[in-house]
Amino acid sequence: MQAPTERMPFRETVEVSGHVIDSLILPKILDAITSRAGSFIIQEFTVGQNRTDPSYVLLEVLAETPEKLADILEQISDHGAVPISAQDCNLEVADLAGCFPEGFYSTTHHHCEVRLDGHWFEVDRPEMDCGIKVDPGEKTAICIPMVEVKPGDQIIVGHAGVRVFPEARDQKRRLFEFMGSEVSTEKPKGVAFREVAMEMLRAKEAGKEVLLVGGPAIVHTGSGDHLNSLIRGGYIHRLFAGNALATHDIEQALFGTSLGVNLNEGISTEGGHEHHLRAINRIRRVGGIKQAVEEGLLTQGIMYECVINNVPYLLAGSIRDDGPLPEVITDTLEAQKQMREQVQNVGFALMIATTLHSIAVGNLLPGTTKVVCVDINPSTVIKLSDRGSIQTVGLVTDVEPFLRSLVQELKQLTS
Amino acid sequence: MNEPRILMCPPDFYGIEYEINPWMDRRRQADRLKAIDQWTQLKTILTEAGAKIELLTPQAGLPDLVFTANSAIIYKDEAILARFRHPERQKEVPVNQAWFQKAGFVLKELPEAFAVEGAGDALFCGETLFAGYRMRSDALGHQQIGRDLMVQVLPLELIDPYYYHLDTCFCPLQPGVAIYYPGAFDEYGQSTLKHWVPTLIPVEKEEAERFACNAVVVDKTVVTNEGCPKLHQQLQQLGYNPIATPLDEFTKAGGSAKCLTLRLDGEEAAGWKYASGESTKRIA
Secondary structure, eight states: OOOHHHHOOEEEEEEEEESTTTTSHHHHHHHHHHHTTOEEEEEEEEOOSSTTSOEEEEEEEEESSHHHHHHHHHHHHTTTOEEGGGSOOEEEEOOSTTOOOTTBOOOOSSEEEEEETTEEEEEESOOTTOEEEEETTTTEEEEEOGGGOOTTOEEEESSTTEEEEOOOHHHHHHHTTTOOSOOOSSSOHHHHHHHHHHHHHHHHHTTOEEEEEEOTHHHHTTOHHHHHHHHHTTOOOEEEEEHHHHHHHHHHHHHSEETTEETTTOSBOTTGGGHHHHHHHHHHHHTSHHHHHHTTSOOSSHHHHHHHTTOOEEEEOOTTOSSOOTTOBOOHHHHHHHHHHHTTTEEEEEEESOHHHHHHHHHHSOTTSEEEEEESSHHHHHHHHHTTOTTEEEEESOHHHHHHHHHHHHHHHHO | OOOOEEEEOOOTTOOOOSOOSTTOOTTSOOOHHHHHHHHHHHHHHHHHTTOEEEEOOOOTTOGGGGOGGGSEEEETTEEEEOBOSSHHHHTTHHHHHHHHHHTTOEEEOOOTTOOBOGGGSEEEEBTEEEEEESSSSOHHHHHHHHHHHTOEEEEEEBOOGGGOSGGGTEEEEETTEEEEOGGGBOHHHHHHHHHHOSEEEEOOHHHHTTTTTSOEEETTEEEEESSOHHHHHHHHHTTOEEEEEOOHHHHTTTOOTGGGOEETTOOTTBGGGSOTTSSOOOOO
């Protein structure tokens, strides 16, 4: 027997609030649904704590046909269960800076619309875990993070008048024909690498940027040169990283080591553990990476290529950073803010060997942006998918062969 | 305790001018002189029971203005103005609004999308507001009121068109005590009432049809239409003082004693008018 979710493709989300348990309104609504051959999924259920506190139920009503669904909705609407799409959104004025009003609508990263005066408007800058600020006069709505709330902002509360259009999973199948979201070390990699290369080219053709989010393992594994050639070839348009990637890249450029290990010989160099600190210090002495390139101090490596090829980079700091390099943004919220601004034209994001930065950037990207996450550790990919970034495709593989293949694939595709 | 205050409207322009419930039939017209006489008798009984009667000025063209129970829901010093389902009665709203404003109430209005017909569909019994919906009032409107007043609202679906307002089939007498006509409610509504009102007195069909549940309560005095002897007997046994008075001219329009009155200082059963401890406790 098929599950109700498969047998009943026609759905509508309704909400009901009030003393729905004490008054038996909720069982009455649920009985009304099932007695009309419908089904339901309770998506949210908040029970009032005190006698005067209302309860809140968000439920999805399922039916086999549109007619049956309409019949059920008509019946239950009399008992106060109303489709959230049949109402205008509810606005509440923010009373405190940096805080949403209680009960704010918490966003997903999917395409989203809100209803104002009976008409639907698109929400700008879809981003997960934000709120929606509305300008009722201008009829505009935008996702904003908690920290950016200003007193007086009109914020959506509740689910009414908000509808979300998740990117269909089969759409993803079209985009990455041979890759599902499942993480596996068993998949044929060659096909997957070609798909990634094609996606990068598609994004470029569409006038969108390809963002690379990278961790220091790119340098440790000796893959820096592959990335350099991608930058030189114009396939990477923006780089997000932390202090570590830039530091070890510069360490390698200046001393030939990464974390003290000679990348050509694979052995530890005497005094090599100090190299990364000396590298940071040299850059700090000249005022920054860009200055180091201009002064001829830095003549190779990923950061050098970024400067020379005008690829903007953003380095976000963390609590374990040495130095850090002068360009590193140590204020986390400021880093988030600048990243948010910079991802607006990103069409494809390649996240390589960094858990922290991958998740941070994944959180900021709208559901329409395709993401490929490459990591030798499956948990990074899983974490990113679990965060709700279902547009993410994971490749569990070593960084070096991946980047090497990617360079080759791109060469073949463009030759 | 303050003196009981009741709003009434003389039936100078009362009549069956339209049909918006199954009781109304324009061919079965009310006798206005008789109606005035019956209304005056009711007013006298209530005055003698200790209530101060305040008057709403009748208006030509608003025959149902006599049914002041529908004008608003009273909560402390607030009057939540009714929004009527039918256009015929929507014209009463400005008259009601002016009166409550002048009388010093804090006025509250519901969003236009909802119909809520005043105390006719919303009766406090203890701390809980029992709310009748489907016929004349919307469940969502009552939920909004519950949120605004921060009180528990229990919506009760009215399933019989003859009992189109809650006050035609349910009457709280004091916190925890009420009379009701079971046939006006579905199983959910009956269960809810039985659960939340410890002493629930059922009224038989033939007395319910005589508007037994449409009673005015002033302290221990319970005033109903004539023809409800069984209920009166039960009330006497419980220590109440039931009084019957003829109101047949008003039942032609689907109203009776309670419909003709609005308790301005809160019904006897409204828990909020008592000091804490006096009202009913939560049972469940």
